[in-house]
Structures are given as C-alpha cells and as structure tokens.
Amino acid sequence: MSELARILNVDDHEVARYARSRVLAKAGFDVFDCGLGEEALAMVATHTPDLILLDVHLPDINGLEVCRRLKAVPENASVVVVQITASALSPTHATAALNNGADAYITEPVDPDVLVATVRAMLRLRSTERELAAANKKLDSLNRELQRSNDDLKQFAFIASHDLQEPLRTIGTFVELMQESFRNRFQPDEEQCFTYVVEAAKRMRNLIDDLLVYSQVNRESDVKPAPVDLGNVIKWALDGLAESIFESNANVVAGPLPVVWGEKGGLVHVFQNLISNAIKYRRREHSLQVRISAERRSPEEWLIQVQDNGIGINRAYWDTIFVPFKRLHGRDVPGTGIGLALCRRIIEAQGGRIWLDSTVGEGSTFFFTLPAVASNGSLGPER
C-alpha cells in the first residue's frame, strides 16, 4: 500500500526538488510537487497527499508556518509532514518543525536512500496508526453495542423475573391450600401429583429469585470498589454458613488474607457460594476440608484459592459450570445452577478472573484474582 502512496514535494529550489521527486517516483510513489507555500496549501486540498516533504525555506510562506497552518485543519491531521531543514541550522529548525506539528525532519543534503527509507517508515507508522484508530473505533462501537444489549438483557431479566414472581406465588399458595383442604380425600396417586406441582412451583420460584439476583449484579462500570479486608469478608461469609458448616462437620481453614481492591458485598457472596458448594458437593465418606489462601501473583494482583476435597468436577465441565443455570446435578442436590455464574459475574465486575482445577474423586480448587490496593498510599488499585 505504501508504494501507491501520494507524496507532495515542496521546495523552491528547482534542481533539488526535481532530484527528490525523481528518487521518490523511482521508488514507486505517486509524486507531485510545487515551489511555494501557498501552492502547497492549495495542493493539499486538491491532491490529498499521504505525506508532504516540506522545505523550511520557501519564498512566500516559511515552511514551518505552512506546516502549522496545515495541521490546524482537522482533516489534515493524518497527513504526514516531513520537514527538510538545512543542516547548519538544524537543531533550531528541527525543534521548531516538530513543535509546529511536523512528524519528522531530515537535514540537507538529503541522501536518496535515507529519503526513501524515511518516507517508507513514516508511511508505515501512519498506516499502523490508522489501523489502530479504526480498530479502536470498532472496539468502541462494539463496546457500546455490548453495553446496550447487556442493559437490555438486564432489564428484560429484571422485568421478567419480577413479573413472574407474582402469578407464581399465587399458583404456589393456592395449590398448597388445595392440597391441605383435600388431603384426606385424595387417592395416593392424586396426592403425589399435587406434591409434584408444589415442588415444581417452589423450584421455579427459586429459579426466578436467582435470575433476579443475577440480573442485578453490577457491571464493572457500576461497581464502587474500595479497600476490602478479605479476612473480614471470610468471617461474614462463614457466619452466614455457620449452620451448614456445623451440620456437615466441615473443617474450613483460612490462611492470612490480604486487603484487596473490591466490593465487600459481592466478595462475601463469592466466598459463600464457593464454600456452600464445597459442602454440597462433598464426599460423604470423607470429612470435608476447605482451605482458603491467598498469594500475591504480581504487584497488581492477588490470587485467591478455595480448595476442597469433595467429589471433584470432570474437566469437560470446567467452563460450562460458570454458565447461568448449568448444573451437573439433579434435584437430589438443592440448587439452581446460578451460583458459579454469579461468582464469575461478581469477580469479573471487580476486575478479576475465576477458574478452577479439579480431580474427580479428590477435590476441586477454585481460583480467582482480585486487584491489589495501590502501595503508594493513593486510594485505588495498584497499576
């Protein structure tokens, strides 16, 4: 593409200008030239060059001024200007050229090879810049689109779950009432049918409640992070699970935990989910051990681990269990399959990642990262 680039060669010195145009034309560029500043400004508009070679000394307008005027027009921002300065004066002119918006300068006498190589390098740079700008624009628009569809989805999930709750509550309540009033008049198989309906209504209520919670978990842009002591987070999480920890006789041990940059409520939820899963999916014949630890993975990041010695998870499901409502278990184990999806949403909204490692029959370790608090005392994550 650079071989087809258009170059405007501006120099009032005819011999030098001719020689330069020849070299560039021979190198495969589309070259046109002129000897005056005013002419150059007019030709930029008509010929839309990709690059301008601009001599500093022009009889009408100084080359530095031409460059300044040219760059003042927003449409010309991406035109590369290479200023040609006289070697004796180059330090002053070079600085002035760059300060006036030139992208580079070369000094006279200009070596033909240096000229071609400089032009090629500058055009390469410009084309990379353009590609980058185009990619950024695309990314921006994709981000906006994603945000819009996320908002729509969130709104939909909120309305759907909210509006579904009411009729479902009515169904549940009346079916239970009917079950009560007809209890002694039912045949056993009819009684069983009613039990199925009541249970299905309960399950659906749980699903809808979870969908509502999931739809309300903050996106990254909504999270208001602050320094959070994970030691306290674990205490709150364990308090909420005291009963099931007691019943399952689980041994939950947490090592020293850091202060991280995150949001307390979400993190309590993550630990509660992971520990309650460890309890739900324990091996009944073994006493459950849950270990929670943290290590500084880099100046910017902490790695947290929640390890259990439960039933483990087949590698084939390591990704899919983070998808909403994906379960590997039937109704014999309570749950809706939203827990890990929520964990992922919370952790990602706080700038981290979550994944796992597991051996079937031996146990699972869930890993997640969280931003470290800035060590320079400023309130924010370490960068």
Ligand code: ADP
């Ligand atoms: P739920 O527990 O409600 O099914 P989750 O999203 O929390 O939903 O988990 C998804 C699935 O991942 C579970 O159904 C279970 O099969 C599996 N799982 C999660 N945590 C563990 C664990 N610690 N050990 C073994 N399996 C697990």
